[in-house]
Structure formats: structure tokens, C-alpha cells
Amino acid sequence: MSNNVNPLAMMAVSPMTSAQSRGGKSSSWFEVMAEAWGKTLDAKANEIETAADELAGGNDKPAHITKMTALAQQMGFMSNSAHTSLQSVGTALETMARKQ
Numbered sequence: 001m002s003n004n005v006n007p008l009a010m011m012a013v014s015p016m017t018s019a020q021s022r023g024g025k026s027s028s029w030f031e032v033m034a035e036a037w038g039k040t041l042d043a044k045a046n047e048i049e050t051a052a053d054e055l056a057g058g059n060d061k062p063a064h065i066t067k068m069t070a071l072a073q074q075m076g077f078m079s080n081s082a083h084t085s086l087q088s089v090g091t092a093l094e095t096m097a098r099k100q
């Protein structure tokens with residue numbers, strides 16, 4: 001019985017090299033992708049918080065409210081994109097693992 005290993009499956013779950021790892025800990029590229037999405041969403045959330053603080057401070061002009069609406073829409077779009085991309089890659093990794 002042959003025990004062939006799919007090189008893409010091995011690459012997907014293998015840790016990153018020391019030059020690529022962060023803070024000395026080893027992470028797979030899937031974990032790094034999830035971390036990048038998290039940081040991006042955190043940055044957008046901070047932007048929304050700043051705009052909300054300005055609104056609470058009395059900046060209730062229509063232009064500012066419109067900006068907040070746009071920021072909220074961007075956050076929703078980015079959140080859905082993060083979920084979809086992570087789910088798609090996770091499903092692909094699961095499929096590759098089953099074919100082993």
C-alpha cells in the first residue's frame with residue numbers, strides 16, 4: 001500500500017520557517033491569515049470607536065453620521081469577507097486531509 005503525501009496538504013499545515021514566524025513561535029500560514037484578518041478588523045473597529053466618540057462629543061452633523069454609516073458598512077463587508085475566506089480555506093484543508 002502506497003503512502004503518498006500530498007505536498008500541498010503538508011505545506012498548508014506545516015509551521016512557517018523561523019524567518020517568517022512571529023515572536024519566535026511557529027504558526028501555520030492559516031493561523032497567520034486569521035491573525036491578519038483579526039488585526040484588520042481591530043483597526044476598523046478602532047476607527048468606528050473614534051468616530052463614535054466624536055459623535056458623543058457633539059459632532060452630530062449629517063456628514064459625520066454618514067461617515068459612521070460608511071464605516072459600519074465597511075466593517076460588515078470586511079467581517080463577512082474574513083469569515084468567508086477562513087471558512088473556504090478551512091474547508092479546502094479539510095478536503096485535502098480526507099484525501100490522504
